[in-house]
Amino acid sequence: MSAPQPVYLSDYQPPAYRVIHTELTFDLDPAQTRVKARLSFERHPDVEATTPLFLNGEQLTLTSLAIEGQPLDESAYRVDEYGLTIERVPASFTLESEVSIAPEANTALEGLYQSKGMYCTQCEAEGFRRITYYPDRPDVMATFRVTVIGDKSREPVLLANGNLIEKGELEGNRHFVTWEDPHPKPCYLFALVAGDLKKIEDHFTTMNGRKVTLQLWVEAENVSKTEHAMASLKRAMTWDEETYGREYDLDLFMIVAVNDFNMGAMENKGLNIFNSAAVLTHPDTATDAAFQQVEGIVAHEYFHNWSGNRVTCRDWFQLSLKEGFTVFRDQCFSADTNSAPVKRIQDVSFFRTAQFAEDAGPTAHPVRPDHYIEITNFYTLTVYEKGAEIVRMLCNLVGWDAFRRGSDLYFSRFDGQAVTIEDFVTCMEEVSGVDLGQFMRWYEQAGTPEIDAHGEYDYAHAEYHLTLRQRTPATPGQTDKEPLHIPVRMGLVGTKSGQDLTLTLDGEKQGKDTVVHLRGDEQTFVFTEVAEAPVPSLLRHFSAPVKMHFPYSREDLAFLLTHDSDGFNRWDAGQRLAMLALDDLIAAHRNGVEKVMDSRVTDAYRALLASPTDDKAVLAEMLALPTEAYIAEQQPLVDIDAIHAAREFVRQSLAMALRDEFIAVYEANQSNERYAPTPEQIGQRSLKNVALSYLMSIEDEQAIVFCQTQFEAEHNMTDVRHALTLLVHSDRDEMASPALKAFGEKWAHDPLVMDQWFTIQVTRPQEDALERVKHLMQHPAFSLKNPNKVRALIGAFAQNRINFHRLDGAGYALLADVVIELNRLNPEIAARLITPLTRWQRFDETRQALMHKQLERIKAQPLSSNVYEVVEKALA
Numbered sequence: 094m095s096a097p098q099p100v101y102l103s104d105y106q107p108p109a110y111r112v113i114h115t116e117l118t119f120d121l122d123p124a125q126t127r128v129k130a131r132l133s134f135e136r137h138p139d140v141e142a143t144t145p146l147f148l149n150g151e152q153l154t155l156t157s158l159a160i161e162g163q164p165l166d167e168s169a170y171r172v173d174e175y176g177l178t179i180e181r182v183p184a185s186f187t188l189e190s191e192v193s194i195a196p197e198a199n200t201a202l203e204g205l206y207q208s209k210g211m212y213c214t215q216c217e218a219e220g221f222r223r224i225t226y227y228p229d230r231p232d233v234m235a236t237f238r239v240t241v242i243g244d245k246s247r248e249p250v251l252l253a254n255g256n257l258i259e260k261g262e263l264e265g266n267r268h269f270v271t272w273e274d275p276h277p278k279p280c281y282l283f284a285l286v287a288g289d290l291k292k293i294e295d296h297f298t299t300m301n302g303r304k305v306t307l308q309l310w311v312e313a314e315n316v317s318k319t320e321h322a323m324a325s326l327k328r329a330m331t332w333d334e335e336t337y338g339r340e341y342d343l344d345l346f347m348i349v350a351v352n353d354f355n356m357g358a359m360e361n362k363g364l365n366i367f368n369s370a371a372v373l374t375h376p377d378t379a380t381d382a383a384f385q386q387v388e389g390i391v392a393h394e395y396f397h398n399w400s401g402n403r404v405t406c407r408d409w410f411q412l413s414l415k416e417g418f419t420v421f422r423d424q425c426f427s428a429d430t431n432s433a434p435v436k437r438i439q440d441v442s443f444f445r446t447a448q449f450a451e452d453a454g455p456t457a458h459p460v461r462p463d464h465y466i467e468i469t470n471f472y473t474l475t476v477y478e479k480g481a482e483i484v485r486m487l488c489n490l491v492g493w494d495a496f497r498r499g500s501d502l503y504f505s506r507f508d509g510q511a512v513t514i515e516d517f518v519t520c521m522e523e524v525s526g527v528d529l530g531q532f533m534r535w536y537e538q539a540g541t542p543e544i545d546a547h548g549e550y551d552y553a554h555a556e557y558h559l560t561l562r563q564r565t566p567a568t569p570g571q572t573d574k575e576p577l578h579i580p581v582r583m584g585l586v587g588t589k590s591g592q593d594l595t596l597t598l599d600g601e602k603q604g605k606d607t608v609v610h611l612r613g614d615e616q617t618f619v620f621t622e623v624a625e626a627p628v629p630s631l632l633r634h635f636s637a638p639v640k641m642h643f644p645y646s647r648e649d650l651a652f653l654l655t656h657d658s659d660g661f662n663r664w665d666a667g668q669r670l671a672m673l674a675l676d677d678l679i680a681a682h683r684n685g686v687e688k689v690m691d692s693r694v695t696d697a698y699r700a701l702l703a704s705p706t707d708d709k710a711v712l713a714e715m716l717a718l719p720t721e722a723y724i725a726e727q728q729p730l731v732d733i734d735a736i737h738a739a740r741e742f743v744r745q746s747l748a749m750a751l752r753d754e755f756i757a758v759y760e761a762n763q764s765n766e767r768y769a770p771t772p773e774q775i776g777q778r779s780l781k782n783v784a785l786s787y788l789m790s791i792e793d794e795q796a797i798v799f800c801q802t803q804f805e806a807e808h809n810m811t812d813v814r815h816a817l818t819l820l821v822h823s824d825r826d827e828m829a830s831p832a833l834k835a836f837g838e839k840w841a842h843d844p845l846v847m848d849q850w851f852t853i854q855v856t857r858p859q860e861d862a863l864e865r866v867k868h869l870m871q872h873p874a875f876s877l878k879n880p881n882k883v884r885a886l887i888g889a890f891a892q893n894r895i896n897f898h899r900l901d902g903a904g905y906a907l908l909a910d911v912v913i914e915l916n917r918l919n920p921e922i923a924a925r926l927i928t929p930l931t932r933w934q935r936f937d938e939t940r941q942a943l944m945h946k947q948l949e950r951i952k953a954q955p956l957s958s959n960v961y962e963v964v965e966k967a968l969a
C-alpha cells in the first residue's frame with residue numbers, strides 16, 4: 094500500500110455536481126443492512142458536460158446502480174477503495190443505488206454501527222461514505238427523506254433527522270418509519286438510531302411562541318439519569334434566544350444516549366447522538382464535574398443548530414468556524430449558569446496545560462490547518478479551544494454589542510450556506526469598523542506566542558513604561574512567524590494603596606483596566622500620571638492565548654494574590670508564586686540538595702484560608718497547586734521524578750503547616766443538604782475536598798477517619814469518589830482494598846461508574862499502577878472496543894506521569910501494544926491514544942530513546958491513515 098496522501102486547502106474546488114434532494118431507505122440487519130439511495134443531482138452551470146461524477150464510498154458492497162431509472166452498464170462506471178466514478182452524466186438527473194453494509198462488524202464507530210445491539214450513526218467528518226455512495230463533503234447540502242425498516246421487537250424505536258411523517262407495519266414482524274428534514278444539510282449531519290429505547294419527553298415554547306417537543310432516548314436502566322440533561326437543554330435553548338436571538342427551527346429535538354462513541358457528542362440535525370458519559374447523570378453515579386460537563390456538552394450540541402448546521406463549513410479546513418465559535422458560546426453559557434470566575438480558571442488551566450503542549454509538539458497545526466491526511470486527527474484542542482480563544486478575542490476587540498450584530502449578520506447573510514472563516518470575520522469587521530486584517534494570522538500561524546514584558550516606574554515623571562516583546566516559536570512546516578495582533582488586558586495596582594490606579598495612556602484616560610494592543614514585534618506603552626509605584630496585572634482574564642513572562646518577585650505575586658481586582662489574575666498570581674517555589678525545589682531535587690519550603694508560599698496560603706470568601710469554588714481553585722502536567726509545561730526539559738517530588742513536598746509542607754486550618758475548613762463545609770449541582774454546593778464540596786486532599790498527603794490520622802466516613806456515608810458520587818481516590822492513592826491498602834472491592838461490586842452493573850473505578854486505580858502513584866492496568870484489562874467490564882473504557886483505563890494511566898514514564902519503558906510498551914491493537918479496531922481512538930508518546934522530545938535521553946523505540950515499533954506495522962499521520966509527524 095502506498096503512503097496516504099494529504100489534502101490541501103489551496104486545492105479547494107466547488108462541487109461539480111450538487112445533490113438537491115436525498116431519499117434513503119435502510120433495511121436494517123446486523124450483517125447485511127441494505128441502503129437504497131435516490132439522489133437528485135444538478136451539475137454546476139460553469140462545469141463542463143464531460144466532467145465525470147465522483148461519489149465517495151468506502152467499505153460498501155454495491156448491488157445496483159441506475160440513472161433516470163436506467164440500470165448502468167458496468168463499463169459506464171468505476172469503483173475503487175475510495176468511491177464510484179461515472180464517466181458521463183446529464184446536467185440534472187436522479188441516481189438510484191443500492192449497497193449493503195455490515196453494522197455489526199463496524200468497530201471504527203464511523204458510519205452505521207451497533208452499540209449494545211442498538212443501531213446508531215456517526216457521520217462527521219467523513220462517515221457517511223461508509224453508508225452509501227455520496228458526495229461526502231460539507232458544501233453539498235440537500236433535503237433528506239429517510240425510511241428506516243427494522244424488527245418490531247428488537248427495534249421498536251426507529252429515528253432519523255427532522256419530523257416523523259409516516260409509519261406502518263410490514264410483513265415478518267417488521268415495521269417502518271419515514272422521517273423528513275426540510276432544512277438542507279450536508280450529509281455529515283445525517284443520523285439514524287434504531288433500538289429498544291425509552292423516551293423522556295418535555296416541551297419548550299420558543300420566543301415566538303412555537304411549541305417544541307424535547308425527547309431524550311435512553312436504555313430502560315438509564316431513565317433515572319436524564320433529568321439534568323433535560324434541564325440543561327431547556328436552559329441552553331433559553332440562553333441562546335436571550336443572548337444570540339437564536340430560535341430552534343423544528344417541532345422536535347431529540348437526544349439519544351449510546352454506550353460506544355468516539356467523542357463526546359454529535360449535533361446531527363434534530364437528532365443529537367451523545368456518548369452516554371456526556372449526557373447521563375445521577376447524584377449517586379456522577380460527580381459534580383460530570384454534571385457540569387453534561388450541561389456544557391448538551392448546550393454545545395444544541396448551539397450547533399445555528400453555529401454549524403444552519404450555517405456550516407465550506408470544507409473541513411474551516412472546522413474551527415463552527416467549533417471555535419460554538420465552544421466560545423458554550424463557555425459563556427456555562428459561565429452564566431455557574432461561577433463565572435471558576436469556569437474561566439478551569440478552562441484556562443486546562444488550555445495552558447493541554448493546548449500549549451499540543452502547540453509545542455510535533456503535531457502542532459494552525460487553527461485553520463492548510464493540509465491534512467486524516468481529518469479526524471484535527472478534532473483537536475487547537476481547532477476547538479484555541480479557536481474559541483480567538484473568537485473570544487474577536488468579541489473583546491469589537492465589543493459585545495458589535496459582536497452580537499456581527500453574529501446576527503453572519504447568520505442572516507449565510508443561512509443555509511457552507512462558508513469560510515473569512516466570511517465570519519468579515520461580518521465582525523463590517524459591523525464594527527475594526528481592521529481585523531492582521532488578526533487573521535491567529536488562524537494561520539501555529540505555536541503559542543510568548544510575550545516578554547518589562548516594566549519600569551519613573552518616580553520623577555510619575556510614568557510607568559511597559560515594554561512588550563512578542564515571538565512565536567517555529568512549528569513543523571512554519572519557521573518564520575509574523576507578529577500577531579495581541580490584545581493585552583491589564584491594570585496597574587498601586588503598591589501603597591493596594592488599588593487599581595486610573596490609567597492614562599497617550600494622554601487619554603482609560604479607567605482602571607484597559608486593553609493595550611501589541612501589533613509589532615516590540616512596543617512600549619507609556620502610562621502617565623501614575624502617582625505611586627505599581628505592580629502590573631497583565632493579561633487579565635487571559636485576554637489572549639499566549640505565554641506572558643514578567644519578572645515578578647515573590648513579593649509582587651503575594652501582593653497581587655491579595656490585591657488584584659481581577660479574580661482570574663489573583664488566581665494566576667498564586668499559581669506563579671507556587672511555580673517559583675516549585676522551580677527551586679525541582680532544582681534542589683536534581684542537585685540532591687535538601688528541600689526547604691518557601692515560607693512566603695505557606696504564608697500566602699495561610700492568608701487565603703483566613704480570608705473571608707463568598708465564592709468557595711474560587712478559593713478551592715486558589716488552594717490547588719499547579720498539576721504535574723502544568724509544571725512540566727513550564728520546564729525546558731521535563732524531569733518526571735523531580736516534578737513529582739517537588740510537588741509532593743509542597744503539598745505535604747502545606748498540609749503540615751496548615752493542618753488545623755484544613756481540618757477546620759473540612760469540618761465547616763460538611764453538609765447534609767439534598768444533593769444539587771448548584772454552584773454553591775459544588776463550591777462547598779470542592780473546598781472541603783481540597784482540604785481533605787492536603788490532609789491525606791500526610792496520611793493524617795484524622796483525615797483517614799474523614800475519608801472513611803465520607804466514603805461510607807454515600808452521600809453523593811463527588812464525595813464518595815474523592816474519598817475512595819484518596820484512600821486508594823494512599824499507602825493504607827488495608828483500608829483502600831475493601832473500599833475498592835465494595836465499590837466495584839456495588840456498581841458492577843453501571844458502565845459509567847465502572848469507568849471511574851478503573852481510573853481511580855490506574856492513576857495511583859504507587860509502583861504497582863502498571864501491573865494493575867494489565868490486570869484490569871482482563872476484567873469483564875473492560876473492552877478495547879468501547880472508547881470510554883479505553884480512555885478510563887489506558888488513557889488515564891498515560892496521565893499517571895511517574896508510572897507511565899517508568900524508567901524500564903514498560904508504560905510506553907503497554908501504550909504501544911494497545912495502539913497497535915486498536916489501529917485495526919478503531920483508528921480514530923488509536924491515533925488519539927498515541928499523543929503522550931508524540932511528546933518524546935520533551936524528556937531526558939533515556940526516556941526519549943524508550944519512547945522513540947515504541948513509536949518506531951508502531952510505525953513498522955501496517956497502519957490506518959489516522960495512526961500513520963500521527964506517527965509520521967512524531968518521528969519527523
Ligand code: ARG
Nearest residue numbers: 217218356358359360469472
Ligand atoms: N461536531 C462534534 C462536536 O463538536 C464532534 C464530532 C467529531 N467527530 C469525529 N469523528 N471526530 O460536538
Ligand code: ZN
Nearest residue numbers: 393397416419
Ligand atoms: Zn462541536
